[in-house]
Amino acid sequence: MFDMRKTAGVIALGAALTLSSVVGTGATGVANAEPAQPRSLYPASALVLTYGEGEDSGSTPVRRAVTLSCKPTPTGTHPTPDQACAELRSVDGAFRELTARTEPGRACTREWRPVTVTAQGVWDGRRVWYEHTFANPCFKNAVEGQVFDF
């Protein structure tokens, strides 16, 4: 029905994150290396969601950004964290499924005035990067659910 969209999808972060270089210059200390303490009993879920006007996140200024954490309890600067976390749980963090759901009967013009939403961070212990571009704000607003309604 309303598939006039540009889609980027989930990108594994690995490739982009290996720009590292060893700068070790040695240390003269003698104390022991401390063990890492596991402080949480559940996989982490912590997200930043953004909205901007433009056709991809690389060139689009961030107009709005909110945090969303779903464990142990829904919280964040997202306006409806309870509902947003419930929606994410219902699709096990598959953001693509959420942006593909549009309200029935909603009609939008085909004007190209793109807006882009992103989700990045961690869902259930897994790193996530999601980006989706809508042809114009009407298509974005036609999406069911509240994850990207901020």
Place this chain on the structure above:
Amino acid sequence: MFDMRKTAGVIALGAALTLSSVVGTGATGVANAEPAQPRSLYPASALVLTYGEGEDSGSTPVRRAVTLSCKPTPTGTHPTPDQACAELRSVDGAFRELTARTEPGRACTREWRPVTVTAQGVWDGRRVWYEHTFANPCFKNAVEGQVFDF
């Protein structure tokens, strides 16, 4: 003094985020495209910080992740959002400056048991990606400040 580190640094996200393809299939709707409403008066600041045991974020499981939002008020699942936001403001979001500050007199062994911290999201309206790997947890714990203390 304690520079036995592997460093990744800030990576502009643009290059990684242009994997998009146009999937427009047309729409038959007639309603108008809705204007985007600016809902905030200040640049967004919303972050996800992670900690994991490994030498880069691409191959390192996320052990812990927290959210941190600094405007309009410090908040998030970060244990000390007030202090963390104050530190970030003091360096204008330059995470590299924070991880470079170590407590004087702290000594660590040179054992290679790397841990990696990341910061991603938005700082003052700008997208940020920061990653830093420490040779072992002792070096990570030797960092002054509380931004990565979670």
